[in-house]
Amino acid sequence: MKMTIADWPVLFVSGEFSAGSNEGHRLRELLDELRKIDACNVISATSYEDALEIFTSRADIGCVVVDWDLEFEQNNEKMTPEILLDGIRKRNTKIPVILLTDHLETENLSREVLKQINDCLWKTADTVEFIAGRIANWVKSYSENVVPEFFGKLVEYSERYKYAWHTPGHLGGQGFLRAPAGVAMFKFFGENTFRSDLSISVPELGSLLDHEGAAGDAERNSAAVFGADQTYYVLNGTSTVNQIIWRSQVLSGDIALVDRNCHKSLNYAMVITGATPVYMIPRRNARGIIGPVRRTEFSADSIKKRIDAHPLIKDKNKETHIRMSALTNSTYDGVCYNAKAILEKYAGDETIENFHFDEAWYAYAHFHPVYAGHYGMAVKDCRHPVFCSQSTHKLLTAFSQASMLHIRNGSQRAIDPVLFNESYMMHGSTSPQYSMIASLDVATRMMADNGETILGDIIREAIQLRRKIAGLERDSRRNGDWFFGMWQPHTVKYHGGTVDFADCPTDYLMENQTPWVLNDRDKWHGFEDIEDDYVMLDPIKLTILTPGIDDNGKLLPTGGIPAAIVSNFLIKHNIVCEKTDYYSFLLLNSLGTNKAKQGSLLAALFEFKKFYDSDTPLEAVFPDLVKDHPERYKAETLKSHCESMHRYLRENRIMELMHRSFEVIPVPSMLPVEAAANVVRGNVEMVDVAELHDRIAAVMLVPYPPGIPVMMGGETMSGEAKAIAEYLLAREKFENEFPGYEGDIHGITRERHGERTVFRTLCIKK
Numbered sequence: 001m002k003m004t005i006a007d008w009p010v011l012f013v014s015g016e017f018s019a020g021s022n023e024g025h026r027l028r029e030l031l032d033e034l035r036k037i038d039a040c041n042v043i044s045a046t047s048y049e050d051a052l053e054i055f056t057s058r059a060d061i062g063c064v065v066v067d068w069d070l071e072f073e074q075n076n077e078k079m080t081p082e083i084l085l086d087g088i089r090k091r092n093t094k095i096p097v098i099l100l101t102d103h104l105e106t107e108n109l110s111r112e113v114l115k116q117i118n119d120c121l122w123k124t125a126d127t128v129e130f131i132a133g134r135i136a137n138w139v140k141s142y143s144e145n146v147v148p149e150f151f152g153k154l155v156e157y158s159e160r161y162k163y164a165w166h167t168p169g170h171l172g173g174q175g176f177l178r179a180p181a182g183v184a185m186f187k188f189f190g191e192n193t194f195r196s197d198l199s200i201s202v203p204e205l206g207s208l209l210d211h212e213g214a215a216g217d218a219e220r221n222s223a224a225v226f227g228a229d230q231t232y233y234v235l236n237g238t239s240t241v242n243q244i245i246w247r248s249q250v251l252s253g254d255i256a257l258v259d260r261n262c263h264k265s266l267n268y269a270m271v272i273t274g275a276t277p278v279y280m281i282p283r284r285n286a287r288g289i290i291g292p293v294r295r296t297e298f299s300a301d302s303i304k305k306r307i308d309a310h311p312l313i314k315d316k317n318k319e320t321h322i323r324m325s326a327l328t329n330s331t332y333d334g335v336c337y338n339a340k341a342i343l344e345k346y347a348g349d350e351t352i353e354n355f356h357f358d359e360a361w362y363a364y365a366h367f368h369p370v371y372a373g374h375y376g377m378a379v380k381d382c383r384h385p386v387f388c389s390q391s392t393h394k395l396l397t398a399f400s401q402a403s404m405l406h407i408r409n410g411s412q413r414a415i416d417p418v419l420f421n422e423s424y425m426m427h428g429s430t431s432p433q434y435s436m437i438a439s440l441d442v443a444t445r446m447m448a449d450n451g452e453t454i455l456g457d458i459i460r461e462a463i464q465l466r467r468k469i470a471g472l473e474r475d476s477r478r479n480g481d482w483f484f485g486m487w488q489p490h491t492v493k494y495h496g497g498t499v500d501f502a503d504c505p506t507d508y509l510m511e512n513q514t515p516w517v518l519n520d521r522d523k524w525h526g527f528e529d530i531e532d533d534y535v536m537l538d539p540i541k542l543t544i545l546t547p548g549i550d551d552n553g554k555l556l557p558t559g560g561i562p563a564a565i566v567s568n569f570l571i572k573h574n575i576v577c578e579k580t581d582y583y584s585f586l587l588l589n590s591l592g593t594n595k596a597k598q599g600s601l602l603a604a605l606f607e608f609k610k611f612y613d614s615d616t617p618l619e620a621v622f623p624d625l626v627k628d629h630p631e632r633y634k635a636e637t638l639k640s641h642c643e644s645m646h647r648y649l650r651e652n653r654i655m656e657l658m659h660r661s662f663e664v665i666p667v668p669s670m671l672p673v674e675a676a677a678n679v680v681r682g683n684v685e686m687v688d689v690a691e692l693h694d695r696i697a698a699v700m701l702v703p704y705p706p707g708i709p710v711m712m713g714g715e716t717m718s719g720e721a722k723a724i725a726e727y728l729l730a731r732e733k734f735e736n737e738f739p740g741y742e743g744d745i746h747g748i749t750r751e752r753h754g755e756r757t758v759f760r761t762l763c764i765k766k
């Protein structure tokens with residue numbers, strides 16, 4: 001289906017649509033004429049206020065025609081046409097804006113107005129055909145330029161209806177029409193999906209593997225927009241971006257400094273490169289929320305100490321360089337490092353040769369000033385190269401798996417694109433999906449044209465929700481009642497005084513980074529010894545707190561509401577949390593979130609509270625859970641269910657075990673690459689977690705919460721690492737005690753032994 005100018009409606013702002021006057025008649029004639037020409041669509045607004053609201057909520061407007069004389073009739077002093085023009089231009093600098101007037105003399109138009117409009121038409125001076133034709137022309141030229149180059153070329157090519165004799169075999173979708181299942185797929189996805197699914201043999205679109213032509217131009221454009229020296233499009237997700245980065249720099253025997261809170265793709269990067277990892281342990285607070293690693297971890301002294309203590313690094317006297325260091329930025333919970341300060345001030349010595357920021361969840365940071373300095377590509381002046389991996393598909397608008405790899409060259413060493421491309425090609429398919437490339441191209445254009453506005457909108461909405469929940473919690477507490485809390489500063493320094501977060505104006509919180517920067521004087525975050533100017537909280541990552549833990553991190557004797565119960569309840573309301581910890585859960589206020597979704601969330605939280613406070617039978621709240629496990633849950637109410645789980649977590653010291661298990665880094669008996677070699681050779685066996693003592697893990701073990709690996713392949717469960725086995729056993733016991741609450745633990749296989757579930761994992765054979 002071809003796009004036409006009908007897809008870009010004209011927003012027509014006038015008070016005369018229904019007027020019986022001569023002017024009203026002429027206006028209706030004009031609208032009819034517009035609809036006739038190229039089937040232009042028209043959206044009408046009868047006031048400047050409505051017009052701004054419509055414009056703010058729709059990105060598909062192709063032109064705005066403003067009846068300047070409306071001012072005289074409407075007489076609304078708060079909303080003038082100048083304010084409308086300002087509002088439009090703040091959101092879109094390119095859209096054609098046309099003034100339609102008959103009373104106004106040209107000399108009465110101010111400089112400001114003239115700077116913001118593209119055309120001025122006199123209602124009565126020209127024929128309706130002429131005015132309509134001119135408006136349609138503006139829509140046409142605007143709509144032809146809204147798409148970026150690669151996507152434009154893809155559309156153009158798809159619309160040429162060529163007979164192709166190359167792959168993919170469905171040839172523009174025709175292949176699907178040979179059998180009913182194919183027809184169903186064709187109808188579901190629509191013809192454009194298949195017309196734009198092209199072979200690499202289409203020269204007009206360039207080559208992604210060689211970074212030439214339109215595809216290469218799109219990557220270079222993304223580099224400029226995301227503030228990088230080089231950018232590569234990667235179509236197998238950030239998991240592959242991470243491996244490309246490491247493969248390009250790291251060789252067997254090289255030492256890598258790795259955040260223990262790393263994604264499993266970094267573990268695989270260590271496997272494929274043969275690197276020797278030295279880990280940095282992130283801080284965690286009493287609730288288990290993951291914080292930053294300590295700044296001292298980057299210092300040459302601390303690195304040397306860890307290398308000296310490492311059992312697998314034999315030659316301690318050899319000059320030791322860290323070939324690659326990797327940090328997760330931001331953390332899952334939205335803690336973002338001040339990359340600029342860390343690299344430009346503190347980590348600029350010779351010890352670390354490459355810096356890698358895994359920004360899978362953070363591709364938007366470059367586009368709003370509130371994040372200034374807190375992302376990898378913000379580093380302008382570093383001796384060594386800085387790499388960033390970003391899942392454009394996660395929090396911007398690319399198709400799933402479409403990611404970007406950004407590089408900032410170091411002042412001492414630049415990354416040679418020819419050498420780097422060998423690693424890129426090692427991980428790339430020779431049949432890239434062109435629609436995925438187009439989605440990265442479009443995500444780039446959206447950020448280039450409207451990034452700050454889009455980000456501004458979602459940050460504003462996130463702050464409004466934060467303030468709302470903080471206010472509800474405060475008011476409930478004052479009335480001896482309870483509500484959910486927010487993990488955020490309780491108070492904000494504002495104009496020489498201090499105000500509650502709930503009372504701080506949203507604009508202030510949007511325009512200032514300081515309220516979001518963690519410091520050691522504030523205790524709300526619960527992290528020890530936070531360094532100055534080191535990390536900030538991302539406003540759009542919302543961690544909601546459930547009752548049950550006091551300010552010192554101790555579980556309260558009663559009144560606890562484990563977060564798993566709340567997030568299960570939210571799922572029933574079609575609200576899916578990003579992550580659930582023991583007494584908190586995380587929601588992302590992303591590009592797809594809107595005020596209606598926020599309203600549904602608040603309504604669902606209130607409903608939970610109502611069921612909890614009124615001691616509603618569990619069967620009425622979670623009928624499926626009770627139906628599946630009647631013996632266990634039939635007699636419970638929502639409140640008693642929360643109490644019994646809270647009591648269990650308290651009596652079994654689950655939080656304490658979790659803390660202890662994440663404080664140890666088990667002794668490595670072999671490198672990740674050797675553990676993987678044992679898997680390949682089949683020299684591994686499944687072992688019950690109760691039998692893990694002295695065993696060497698063959699694979700990475702990552703329990704959620706909190707989502708940090710407790711074991712890496714090659715590490716031995718002995719000495720202090722016994723705490724890890726204890727934590728895993730406690731999780732096993734919990735799942736047997738609370739069926740229906742199975743958590744996610746990567747690397748664990750569950751087996752039924754009679755009535756019980758047993759956790760097992762892959763270990764190296766003895």
Ligand SMILES: Cc1ncc(COP(=O)(O)O)c(C=O)c1O
Nearest residue numbers: 237238239240263328358360391
């Ligand atoms: C920190 C981090 N890095 C990398 C990845 C992998 O990203 P992708 O799903 O794009 O492969 C993830 C995915 O969740 C992640 O959380």
